[in-house]
Amino acid sequence: MKNLQVVLGRRPSGAPVPEDFELFAAPMPVPGEDDVLVRTTYLSVDPALRPRMNAVSAYAGPVAIGAVIPSPALGVVIRSLSPHFRPGDHVTGFFGWQAYAVVPADGLRQIDIDRAPEPKWLSLLGLSAFTAYVGVAELGRPRPGETLVVSAAAGATGAVAGQIARIFGARSVGIAGGPEKCAHVVDELGFDACLDYRAPDFVERLDAACPAGIDVDFENVGGDVLRAVFDRMNVAGRVILCGLVAEYNSDQWAAGPSLWPAVYKSLRIEGFRASRHFDRIPEFVDKALAWAAEGRLRQSEHIVEGLANAPAAFCQMLAGRHLGKVMVRVEENL
Numbered sequence: 001m002k003n004l005q006v007v008l009g010r011r012p013s014g015a016p017v018p019e020d021f022e023l024f025a026a027p028m029p030v031p032g033e034d035d036v037l038v039r040t041t042y043l044s045v046d047p048a049l050r051p052r053m054n055a056v057s058a059y060a061g062p063v064a065i066g067a068v069i070p071s072p073a074l075g076v077v078i079r080s081l082s083p084h085f086r087p088g089d090h091v092t093g094f095f096g097w098q099a100y101a102v103v104p105a106d107g108l109r110q111i112d113i114d115r116a117p118e119p120k121w122l123s124l125l126g127l128s129a130f131t132a133y134v135g136v137a138e139l140g141r142p143r144p145g146e147t148l149v150v151s152a153a154a155g156a157t158g159a160v161a162g163q164i165a166r167i168f169g170a171r172s173v174g175i176a177g178g179p180e181k182c183a184h185v186v187d188e189l190g191f192d193a194c195l196d197y198r199a200p201d202f203v204e205r206l207d208a209a210c211p212a213g214i215d216v217d218f219e220n221v222g223g224d225v226l227r228a229v230f231d232r233m234n235v236a237g238r239v240i241l242c243g244l245v246a247e248y249n250s251d252q253w254a255a256g257p258s259l260w261p262a263v264y265k266s267l268r269i270e271g272f273r274a275s276r277h278f279d280r281i282p283e284f285v286d287k288a289l290a291w292a293a294e295g296r297l298r299q300s301e302h303i304v305e306g307l308a309n310a311p312a313a314f315c316q317m318l319a320g321r322h323l324g325k326v327m328v329r330v331e332e333n334l
């Protein structure tokens, strides 16, 4: 038996294309002491992979040519040399884009598919949604009546951030690419407004949607979108830097807005990585399930079939082709 993997074939220039990846049939991995052999069921498709495809990446280190694409995933335990896991257990961890992975037991977390169907553990209950929870509930902390603006609002993280802000009693204003995504964000996710950043009158619409200014920016995009939002922050506002996806296809980080308004408006600017808060995942899962049961939190899923289609799914996700959490279902008999 072979282990089908998606590996980095070459470093992309600008926007990635599927030809930057290669399929590789590796020998089946063999678990050592305290390891677990997992069959992958669903793979996460995440923008932050793109900066790691460059030759130099301060963030988490570059992916080597020929290396398996790193990624959070879901799976089922096939064989366990750890007392903590048994064959048949459903688990999540960083398995990478491959059909099978050997993972140390302390790199796995059990998931309960009786509490939520399996793919929900990557979407509604997954790391992007958890990131939104940390950024809003812990860092941005919008108060009732305040306005939170979130970019990439139709995506996995932004959609959840805006809904949690509304649960906190704030107004949620989304920013997304195109009228269809904006309609989804307002009509399906319940945001107060959503603005198309590609529209020629985007800045005027932002002013109209935020008549009392902006108290919290949940920033997923950077570039011109960040500049427009930054200029409209209120005194004592919070700029929560979750990601800068508009810059990921470049090997140079762009110059940001002038920081002078941060001085005279007493802004708090805070970047964060959700991985520093993983001890709060159980608390988040309980809350997200309760909010979902009350109809206050939902997450769309875009599921692509087949491991070999993961590269195309990734390129399309970065190009903004899909709504909600993008993931790949891995075939059982590879």
Ligand SMILES: NC(=O)c1ccc[n+]([C@@H]2O[C@H](COP(=O)([O-])OP(=O)(O)OC[C@H]3O[C@@H](n4cnc5c(N)ncnc54)[C@H](OP(=O)(O)O)[C@@H]3O)[C@@H](O)[C@H]2O)c1
Pocket: 045, 046, 047, 048, 127, 128, 131, 152, 153, 154, 155, 156, 157, 158, 175, 176, 177, 178, 181, 220, 221, 225, 241, 242, 243, 244, 245, 246, 247, 272, 273, 274, 275, 317, 318, 319, 320, 321, 322, 324, 325, 326
């Ligand atoms: N800090 C952390 O721990 C952490 C963890 C997870 C994710 N993140 C960050 O959260 C952000 C969203 O990630 P996600 O996984 O939820 O992805 P996502 O929002 O589901 O998908 C990415 C979206 O980015 C938007 N986009 C791409 N290029 C853009 C550009 N040039 N200008 C404006 N928008 C652009 C596209 O939406 P449009 O169609 O609207 O353009 C696309 O749908 C990313 O910045 C990611 O790195 C951070």
